[in-house]
Amino acid sequence: MCAGRETGVGEEATATGQRRADDAWSGSAAQRARPRAIAIAIGTGRASDPGGAFAGKRPKLLAVTAMRIPAVLSIAGSDSGGGAGIQADLKSFAACGVHGMTAITALTAQNTVGVDAVAAVEPEMILAQVRAVARDIGVDAVKIGMLGTVATIDAVVQALDELPAATPIVLDPVMVSESGAALLQADARAALIERLLPRVTVTTPNVPEARTIAGIEGDAPELARAVHALGPRYVVVTGGHREQATDVLFDGTTTNEIPGERFPDGAAHGSGCTHSSALAAHLALGFAPLEAARAAKRVAARAVRDGLREIGRGPGPVDALGIRARSSAPH
DSSP, X not given: OOTTOOOOOOSOOOOOSOOOOOHHHHHHHHHHSOXXXXXXXXXXXXXXXXXXXXXXXXXXXXXXXXXXXXXXXEEEEEETTSSSHHHHHHHHHHHHTOEEEEEEEEEEEEOSSOEEEEEEOOHHHHHHHHHHHHHHTOOSEEEEOOOOSHHHHHHXXXXXXXXXXXXXXXXXXXXXXXXXXXXXXXXXXXXXXXXIGGGOSEEOOOHHHHHHHHTOOOOHHHHHHHHHTTSOSEEEEOSTTSSSOOEEEEOSSOEEEEOOOOOTTSOOBTHHHHHHHHHHHHHHTTOOHHHHHHHHHHHHHHHHHTOOTTSSSSSOBOOTTOHHHHHHSOO
């Protein structure tokens, strides 16, 4: 999965109360909202109003009972050790206040030390999972993780075709696990770049992944521009492999740095999954991409800082849910 793909993130996650999307992003959020309710972004004071009632007005908070919980879909692999993959995604979704759903692309036999085996899920089953949740629950955003094969990528592209066009999509281009196991076949890299990358809202490669995708060396700002030229609307090159733990977001015009603190005593297994899932969750909540990236950095930072180092013999899993704090609290 995203094992050990450090994000170099820092700061505690906090409610801002002031964040607002730009006009273009507000429009797409309104298109995503289903007519049965108005969705209020938790802690942001902004709304996605399918009827246009808030157009040109300052949005008012609704009671919690009137709020529709956003539903976010992870299309990714399963980590039997519970540290990365869909397991990390679901924890991150819960930490961000959205409902998590999954379409599993691959089963891995792995733990904190390494990956013992990988089995791809049949493409028809991947499509069936996406269709089942989309038909009944709806999909407010998508996070894509481990894909593995060309056939899997083809199935995911077809699945995306069946979702509303305005659905935000976050691609975490997982290629290699922390233990060195290949999680994306060589021939699948071209399919990911050519068929999937141009379709996504945001992609979140680390520096080695960005270099592989772009086919060049260089640091994060140059890499972000090169990856952006391949089609995604936004690129976040995460800072875990940089000298300074700073993420770089490029939107086609402006380069934004998102600084963060490094936590050498933390646990990073699943940090990349946690970061990209938190970003997708915040897009579903109505955050603009830059603000979603900043929020995701804080969520992942806290998870790495509080990581469960005592779990397993390898790098421990991140802790997005505050398990350690809760387990030590009096009952």
